[in-house]
Amino acid sequence: MKVKHYVDVPGCPVEVTLDLIDGRWKGVVLFHLLDAGCLRFNELHRRVPGITARLLTKQLRDLEEADLVSRTVYAVVPPRVEYRVSEEGESLRPIVEMLSKWGEARLERQRTKQAATHARRTVSRNS
Amino acid sequence: MKVKHYVDVPGCPVEVTLDLIDGRWKGVVLFHLLDAGCLRFNELHRRVPGITARLLTKQLRDLEEADLVSRTVYAVVPPRVEYRVSEEGESLRPIVEMLSKWGEARLERQRTKQAATHARRTVSRNS
DNA sequence: CAGTATCCCTGTAGATACTG
DNA sequence: CAGTATCTACAGGGATACTG
Secondary structure: OOOOOOOOOOOOHHHHHHHHOOOOOHHHHHHHHHHHOOEEHHHHHHHOOOOOHHHHHHHHHHHHHOOOEEEEEEOOOOOEEEEEEOHHHHOOHHHHHHHHHHHHHHHHHHHHHHHHHHHHHHHHHHO | OOOOOOOOOOOOHHHHHHHHOOOOOHHHHHHHHHHHOOEEHHHHHHHOOOOOHHHHHHHHHHHHHOOOEEEEEEOOOOOEEEEEEOHHHHOOHHHHHHHHHHHHHHHHHHHHHHHHHHHHHHHHHHO
């Protein structure tokens, strides 16, 4: 169990939140669960390419422990495990949406900048 | 230079944003810069207790490279270096504010739950 | 004041193989 | 299908000492 010393940083609840969606993957996992409502392990895995099963498992366990995601196991063959956001996880929706929107805008800005740079280069070539 | 393969994860701009405020400290640093407007290195250091100078430097360099923070050096003795959020960093304000608000609410929920647990324990002791 | 330089250690994550 | 197990490697970050 990872208990941190938030006593040291009384003025920064930002850290509390970031700690939960930390590590590059958790936010993405939440995003997809919020988007899809409910996903089985491999469905989720397909939506988060690049992550290994081991790591995805760990992220899900962390999110579960943080009470942001719930895990339901059905006793069938083949196994069926469903993940969905908890009520507390649901309350993160606006944040995750803003993160997504901002990320899109950032990518757009980068594309624009790159295009501008390319244009300038082309111009200077012609001058 | 850290260039990531976002080609792999086309559907998730959440990752783009999280990548920038990743790592437990960057969000906190941004929070304080957004809050204070402008801070010198040691002023900032005082507001982020627990971080080493080395690491704070690294976080600031990363934020600078991401174009979220600007760094101004004054050629005086003793040295004076000021950090402030860039225009792009400023656009993160609503997100950082939500992270902060949500973190506060979460802490509040935890306190409430803990108090309830304690009360129950006390009751069961008396019964 | 605002950092570097060095050393070292741990955790995090990748690859691969295996299982109820 | 939904994961574990094991081994390994590297980078992130801590402690400490030093500097323009």
